[in-house]
Amino acid sequence: MPHTVIEVSRSTLKRLPLYLHVLEDLHRQKQEYISCTALALKFDFGSIQVRKDLEVTGAEGTAKIGFRISDLIRNIKTFLGWHNVQDAFLVGAGNLGKALLGYRDFDLYGLNIVAVFDKDPAKIGTRIFDKEVMPVEKMPGLAARMHVNIGIVAVSAIAAQEVVNVMVASGIRAVWNFAPAPLEIPQGIILENARLTQSLAVLSNKLKCLLEEETKESVPCPM
Amino acid sequence: MPHTVIEVSRSTLKRLPLYLHVLEDLHRQKQEYISCTALALKFDFGSIQVRKDLEVTGAEGTAKIGFRISDLIRNIKTFLGWHNVQDAFLVGAGNLGKALLGYRDFDLYGLNIVAVFDKDPAKIGTRIFDKEVMPVEKMPGLAARMHVNIGIVAVSAIAAQEVVNVMVASGIRAVWNFAPAPLEIPQGIILENARLTQSLAVLSNKLKCLLEEETKESVPCPM
DNA sequence: TCTTAATCGATATAATTCTATCGATAAAAC
DNA sequence: GTTTTATCGATAGAATTATATCGATTAAGA
Ligand SMILES: NC(=O)c1ccc[n+]([C@@H]2O[C@H](COP(=O)([O-])OP(=O)(O)OC[C@H]3O[C@@H](n4cnc5c(N)ncnc54)[C@H](O)[C@@H]3O)[C@@H](O)[C@H]2O)c1
Ligand SMILES: NC(=O)c1ccc[n+]([C@@H]2O[C@H](COP(=O)([O-])OP(=O)(O)OC[C@H]3O[C@@H](n4cnc5c(N)ncnc54)[C@H](O)[C@@H]3O)[C@@H](O)[C@H]2O)c1
Numbered sequence: 001m002p003h004t005v006i007e008v009s010r011s012t013l014k015r016l017p018l019y020l021h022v023l024e025d026l027h028r029q030k031q032e033y034i035s036c037t038a039l040a041l042k043f044d045f046g047s048i049q050v051r052k053d054l055e056v057t058g059a060e061g062t063a064k065i066g067f068r069i070s071d072l073i074r075n076i077k078t079f080l081g082w083h084n085v086q087d088a089f090l091v092g093a094g095n096l097g098k099a100l101l102g103y104r105d106f107d108l109y110g111l112n113i114v115a116v117f118d119k120d121p122a123k124i125g126t127r128i129f130d131k132e133v134m135p136v137e138k139m140p141g142l143a144a145r146m147h148v149n150i151g152i153v154a155v156s157a158i159a160a161q162e163v164v165n166v167m168v169a170s171g172i173r174a175v176w177n178f179a180p181a182p183l184e185i186p187q188g189i190i191l192e193n194a195r196l197t198q199s200l201a202v203l204s205n206k207l208k209c210l211l212e213e214e215t216k217e218s219v220p221c222p223m
Numbered sequence: 224m225p226h227t228v229i230e231v232s233r234s235t236l237k238r239l240p241l242y243l244h245v246l247e248d249l250h251r252q253k254q255e256y257i258s259c260t261a262l263a264l265k266f267d268f269g270s271i272q273v274r275k276d277l278e279v280t281g282a283e284g285t286a287k288i289g290f291r292i293s294d295l296i297r298n299i300k301t302f303l304g305w306h307n308v309q310d311a312f313l314v315g316a317g318n319l320g321k322a323l324l325g326y327r328d329f330d331l332y333g334l335n336i337v338a339v340f341d342k343d344p345a346k347i348g349t350r351i352f353d354k355e356v357m358p359v360e361k362m363p364g365l366a367a368r369m370h371v372n373i374g375i376v377a378v379s380a381i382a383a384q385e386v387v388n389v390m391v392a393s394g395i396r397a398v399w400n401f402a403p404a405p406l407e408i409p410q411g412i413i414l415e416n417a418r419l420t421q422s423l424a425v426l427s428n429k430l431k432c433l434l435e436e437e438t439k440e441s442v443p444c445p446m
Numbered sequence: 447t448c449t450t451a452a453t454c455g456a457t458a459t460a461a462t463t464c465t466a467t468c469g470a471t472a473a474a475a476c
Numbered sequence: 477g478t479t480t481t482a483t484c485g486a487t488a489g490a491a492t493t494a495t496a497t498c499g500a501t502t503a504a505g506a
Contacts, residue, residue, distance in 0.1 A: 009493065013428055014421040021380070021403045021420075035453060042405045048495055051454075063453050063501040080424050081431030095325035102318035105403075109420050110427050149430060157244070174430040176423065180244045180328075182265045190433065192426035196417055197244075197332050198237040200399065201303050203415035204333050205236055207372060207397045208304030210413065232463065258483060271465060274484075286471040286483045 012053045013080075017109070018043065019053070020076045024108075027069050035066030082110030087146060089172070091163045092154030093118040093126075093133045096178055100154060101129045111150070115142060119159075136166060143170035150174050157181040164191075235276045236303075240332070241266065242276070243299045247331075250292050258289030305333030310369060312395070314386045315377030316341040316349075316356045319401055323377060324352045334373070338365060342382075359389060366393035373397050380404040387414075 022042050026034060036054070040047040054067065057075040061067040077083045090097055090113050100106075101113060117136045118124060124135050134142075142148070151167035153160050153175060160179035167175060174190035177183055185191045245265050249257060259277070263270040277290065280298040284290040300306045313320055313336050323329075324336060340359045341347060347358050357365075365371070374390035376383050376398060383402035390398060397413035400406055408414045 007492095008428070010425060011493070013425050017403070017418070017420040017424045018405065022405060025404075037453075046495070047453090049493095052494085055455080061454055062503090063455090064451080064503045066453070079428065081427040081434075086427070086430065095322040099318040099322035109423055111423065149434070150426070173433060174426055176426055180240070181248075182241065182245060190426060190429045192422055192429070194419055194422040195240070197240040199415055199417040200332055200334065201240045202233060202236050203373070203397055203399055203413060204304040204309070205231070205302065206413045206415070207309065210396060211304075211372070230462095234463070260483075269465070270483090272463095275464085278485080284484055285473090286485090287473045287481080289483070 008056050012056055015049075015053050016057070016076050016080060019050070020073065023069050023073050023076070027073060032069060033062075033066050034069055034072075036061075038066070077110075080110065082108070085110050085112045086150050087112050087114045087148045088150035088152055088176075089113070089115050089117065089139060089143065089148050089167070090152040090154060091117045091136065091139070091167070092156075092159075092178075093120075093123050093128055094154065094156075097154040098128055100152065101131060113152070114146065114148065115139075136163070139166055140170040143167075143172060148172065150176060153177040153179055153183075155179060231279050235279055238268075238272075238276050239280070239299050239303060242273070243296065246292050246296050246299070250296060255292060256285075256289050257292055257295075259284075261289070300333075303333065305331070308333050308335045309373050310335050310337045310371045311373035311375055311399075312336070312338050312340065312362060312366065312371050312390070313375040313377060314340045314359065314362070314390070315379075315382075315401075316343075316346050316351055317377065317379075320377040321351055323375065324354060336375070337369065337371065338362075359386070362389055363393040366390075366395060371395065373399060376400040376402055376406075378402060 019039060022039065023034070036047040036051040040050045043050075054072065054075075057072075057079040059067055059072050059075045074083070085107055088111055090100060093101075093116050097116065097118075101116060106112065113131070116128060116131050116133050117139055118133050119136050123133045126133050149172065151164075151172040151174070153163055153167075155163050157179045158181075160177065160181045161183055164175055164177070164183050164185060168186060168189055172189070175183070175185065175192070177191065177193045178195075180195060180197060183191060242262060245262065246257070259270040259274040263273045266273075277295065277298075280295075280302040282290055282295050282298045297306075308330055311334055313323060316324075316339050320339065320341075324339060329335065336354070339351060339354050339356050340362055341356050342359050346356045349356050372395065374387075374395040374397070376386055376390075378386050380402045381404075383400065383404045384406055387398055387400070387406050387408060391409060391412055395412070398406070398408065398415070400414065400416045401418075403418060403420060406414060
């Protein structure tokens with residue numbers, strides 16, 4: 001029997017953590033069930049969207065009462081791979097790198113930063129959130145030994161490609177990139193860009209439209 | 224004559240900063256022109272996509288040689304509203320807040336953080352990247368006086384709604400939210416969520432599929 | 447017990463977004 | 477000077493994604 005490939009859109013994938021956060025909140029408040037209708041109220045999209053998204057995780061609801069929250073949480077986490085926390089290397093102990101190191105909730109999102117690397121001699125050897133900053137040269141050896149699959153790029157754009165190359169050579173399977181540069185990566189390695197500027201671009205454009213609309217009146221701006 | 228409303232998709236808006244970064248890089252290297260074909264090589268989508276995106280900014284190219292890079296940069300920045308830098312307030316002087324304060328490139332992206340607020344008495348009065356942390360109570364007065372339109376939320380999820388409410392009451396027009404909580408906001412105010420976990424979710428899911436595919440062989444996983 | 451109302455699950459339709467095609471144009475090659 | 481090639485700009489078509497509809501199901505109320 002041919003195992004049918006379930007197509008999961010990127011959009012759906014990106015909505016799942018939104019649901020998860022709300023669901024964990026409700027779970028802490030001891031609520032047991034929720035309907036798609038109720039869940040959708042928290043967002044600016046509809047209940048059908050929510051139901052369709054939850055469907056891909058294999059969740060099953062009951063008519064009239066909805067879904068069991070604990071089931072949904074488990075299903076979403078399993079679907080995303082967040083039930084098993086993955087170890088990760090972080091390269092770049094700068095402003096952003098420090099923030100990521102200090103983020104307490106990554107374990108909820110399946111991520112555990114186990115080591116930090118930098119190339120600045122002034123930073124190497126110092127400790128940030130109880131982790132020693134190591135020279136990049138140590139990465140290949142450690143990656144193999146510790147079976148680390150995820151590499152986080154938090155260096156300047158100019159250095160990003162070089163860092164990724166080292167990561168790939170070290171056996172890293174997935175790269176989470178915070179630098180604004182487009183990176184080249186061999187086939188079979190996962191690359192995901194976390195670009196703040198994308199989000200900022202949407203905000204800026206909307207604000208520009210809003211402000212323009214106010215000064216010159218009757219300037220149409222799509223919202 | 225009816226001014227036709229140009230529909231700009233969110234997807235297009237989010238790709239524009241990607242182009243911008245590459246273009247500014249090429250500009251520094253004194254390259255004068257680029258074709259959509261060449262630009263698209265940097266990304267995992269095609270040249271037609273690039274051309275269609277650039278079109279919305281009003282850019283005009285020349286057959287055989289492509290677009291003048293300086294024109295493209297100007298057009299994109301104008302379209303996003305990044306040619307005029309907007310002042311912004313940041314609330315939450317924690318790990319992430321500090322990283323944002325220390326980010327040198329925001330001026331390139333039309334953003335200038337002019338003040339920082341927190342509610343922790345231990346932090347109030349301290350200086351971070353040469354900016355004094357102020358109590359949240361001071362925001363309403365300052366916002367009106369300084370005509371600040373953008374508010375950045377970098378507090379814990381539990382406090383985010385409360386902070387946004389103060390921002391809105393202070394006359395903030397656009398909110399850039401880093402907390403994972405869904406926020407309620409009145410009609411007419413812009414809300415943009417910068418959620419790292421969305422990006423992480425895509426990465427995690429892909430990695431999970433990759434790893435599963437390896438252990439049990441012949442498990443199909445959509446990529 | 448029977449009716450009502452809310453919700454799920456599946457299917458169908460609509461909207462959006464991406465990709466391909468083709469003539470026009472401008473530079474380069476011949 | 478003519479041909480060739482690369483690219484733009486516009487339009488048409490395909491694919492993807494979001495939304496609506498409808499019967500089935502289950503709990504609650506009459
Ligand atoms: N700070 C932010 O809020 C923010 C926001 C969005 C994007 N980013 C991006 O994240 C990246 C880091 O930003 P930042 O503000 O932390 O910069 P930063 O300058 O504070 O830190 C960069 C760190 O990377 C290290 N580094 C540079 N080249 C290296 C190399 N080849 N190998 C190892 N380490 C190297 C530096 O020594 C430094 O410690 C940049 O690409 C930036 O554009 C930052
Ligand atoms: N650190 C990261 O890398 C990271 C990544 C993704 C998302 N986030 C999100 O960003 C937010 C901040 O994260 P963080 O790591 O900086 O947390 P943090 O605890 O280091 O900082 C939070 C800051 O907000 C302040 N604060 C709390 N309630 C406040 C209120 N009502 N008014 C004013 N200030 C208040 C606290 O005093 C503290 O200084 C969180 O919602 C977190 O989920 C952080």
